[in-house]
Amino acid sequence: MSSGASLLGGEAVVTAGVYVHVPFCLTRCGYCDFNAYAGLDELKPRYLRALLGEIALSAPAWSDVEVGSVFLGGGTPTTMTPGDLGSLLAELRRAFDIATDAEITTEANPDTVDEASLSGLLAAGYTRLSMGAQSFDPAVLRALERVHTPDSVRQAFEAARSARYANVNLDLIYGADGETLESWERSIAETIALAPEHVSAYALTIEPATALGRAVARGDVRAPDPDVQADMFQLACSMLGDGGYGHYEISNWAKPGYECRHNLGYWRRQPYLGLGAGAHSYRDDRRWWNVRPPEEYLATVERCELPIGGSETLDxxxxxxxxxxxxxxxxxxxxxxxxxxxxxxxxxxxxxxxxxxxxxxxxxxxxxxxxxxxxxxxxxx
Incomplete structure (x- = not known):
């Protein structure tokens, strides 16, 4: 069966997505189980060269597919300079058949952007911004070990609008230790007041291998209460719906026409290519993934080899x-x-x-x- 085709018939999807993983972060949050690292800034120039090398190695196998979306995630892509991210996107455009109306997203944390950097990203072609707000409650941000403040989110959002961003997502997380339904209600209300085009709201999950997971296992931190999280989910559904956001995926809401096309590609089983340390790819019911450690990823690409760490095929x-x-x-x-x-x-x-x-x-x-x-x-x- 072709990627993206219905199992019971229908036309195969002809567009693909490209995901680029940037593993650098200012700090490592206790709940995070992504392939992200703090303190590796010295690797950034080498990592950019490796991404350009992996693009060259990967592109021939995707020459017959139009790319409808590009998504930079992490980590925090905006810990790299707008110039470097612009060079990366320019190389992607040279190597792949990227649609003229493709959705091009970069993730950002509030403390890593300002109006000048966002203007540079928009000029480079990153027309959609996904910002990790997480909460507008300082106590919740501390519980999540986020280094930014609610004011940082407000200022970064204002900077995005001043830079002429017209497609902004705010990420929220609910269920942190000490968060109440009233606090969550205030965070949703603040989000709606800012009027982003898209909102993602995720229930906090405890991953055993994270610092937060170990703290929960020791009894130092309470695990999220699933009943409270259910109430928080239903409150988000109600408030965001009343605020004009359509609920199009369990954790995602959008104003009409602003659904995330890249993520919809994942959920519709369209093909996607993952570039960077630990990135995953999918095509024709086969999944494969890159090696996770940045140093191993760099060394493999520098040998002019695809950095594939494993694969599986769905029956x-x-x-x-x-x-x-x-x-x-x-x-x-x-x-x-x-x-x-x-x-x-x-x-x-x-x-x-x-x-x-x-x-x-x-x-x-x-x-x-x-x-x-x-x-x-x-x-x-």
């Missing part, structure tokens, strides 16, 4: 399960004909699913139990 059953899960996750639903009536009926009756124009779509309650919902709908006899 038909796994591909089907993934498609069901992702279709429900982006609230497009699955055709009712895909699911036996006797499997769907209990979830329809309990209010976890609703039927809309021939598709089964999760309700807000169903979104909170998506894994169980998918397993129940697809369980083998």
């Amino acid at each position: 038909a059953a796994d591909a089907y399960l993934e498609e069901i899960f992702l279709r429900l996750r982006i609230l497009e639903g699955v055709p009712s004909s895909w699911i036996d009536d006797e499997r769907a009926e209990p979830y329809l009756e309990s209010g976890l699913l609703t039927e809309d124009d021939g598709s089964l779509v999760p309700t807000e309650r169903g979104m909170l139990l998506l894994n169980e919902l998918v397993l129940g709908l697809t369980a083998r006899e």
